[in-house]
Amino acid sequence: MLCALIMAGGKGERFWPLSTDEKPKQFLNLLGDKSMIQMTVERLQALIPIERIFVVTGEIYKDLVQEQLPDLLEANIIMEPIGRNTAPCIALSAMYIKKFYNDAVIAVLPSDHLIKDDEGFLKVLSVGGNFVKNKEDAIVTIGINPDRPETGYGYIKFDNEANGEIAADSDEIQVLPVSAFVEKPSREKAQRYISEGNYLWNAGMFIWTADHIIELTKKHLYNTYSVLKCIDMSNPQIFKEQCKIKYPLVDNISVDYGIMEKAENIYIIPGDFGWDDIGSWFAVERYCNKDEDNNVHQGKVISIDSKENLVISYQKPIVVVGTDNLLVVESDELIFVCSKDSISALKDIKKKVLEQ
Structure with a gap:
């Protein structure tokens, strides 16, 4: 069962003074008459019904989420009492979603990315979801074909010699094995990555089963797993109260460092659907x-x-x-x-x- 988890807890400080701690960039109309999070949810609904779309955000943003996404079920808003980076946020959300959909395949997506070709993006998402459904110990990430030597993004290297070992090929959408995750490079290295042709921008989009990401959290971030497994998610009020007490005890670490760099069976789908992370005023200016x-x-x-x-x-x-x-x-x-x-x-x- 394909579900979407939209991460909407960032502060968007690079868009100050328009973006504030009270109303960060994902809730702003930076590129039109809709906010970034509204554009993200609207895009997804052509593939995933609203009852299977979840938003994880800071507790202080709950009212903004409800105001901007009135069709989203209140139960589908997962609230962090405090920001502790992406690994615990994703693990908490996976455990929560599993209460609703035991066989959930979860597409983890940022709330503030621009995607021009919605249809092309949803095809990639569908192929990735089906791949993970059939290979439950796999992780699929979506990489972006670089069109410039960008030094502000991480890169993902894939195996370009895996001829005959391509994991899937549907409508020319390939799922390829990942060789390495690479930190933000110098301009010289970024130019070399483009020349070599087997590096993609890391867009921070992942697809996995709920069971698999929970198991990986248990394996690589046991403290986080042990804290989260003790939170009662069956009752909204109890969940909120226990999160306030226990969630600050999880590891403060990104999913890239905490899990992705240690996991096996990682695959990547090259994406070419007009993506930008809208990370600064210069990105707004471009569009x-x-x-x-x-x-x-x-x-x-x-x-x-x-x-x-x-x-x-x-x-x-x-x-x-x-x-x-x-x-x-x-x-x-x-x-x-x-x-x-x-x-x-x-x-x-x-x-x-x-x-x-």
């Missing part, structure tokens, strides 16, 4: 319409003798004159202006501003 001076404007913006600016207004008009390469954002709390060269330092800038 928005530009004027003749290469400016991106959202809301009420007047630009005079200015170019290469990204300006976002929600209430008051913003006028920019004789300026180049700026990020200008109006939020509920402030108006923020910085050089685009400073965008990479937004986390530090946010910290300094909030200390004032």
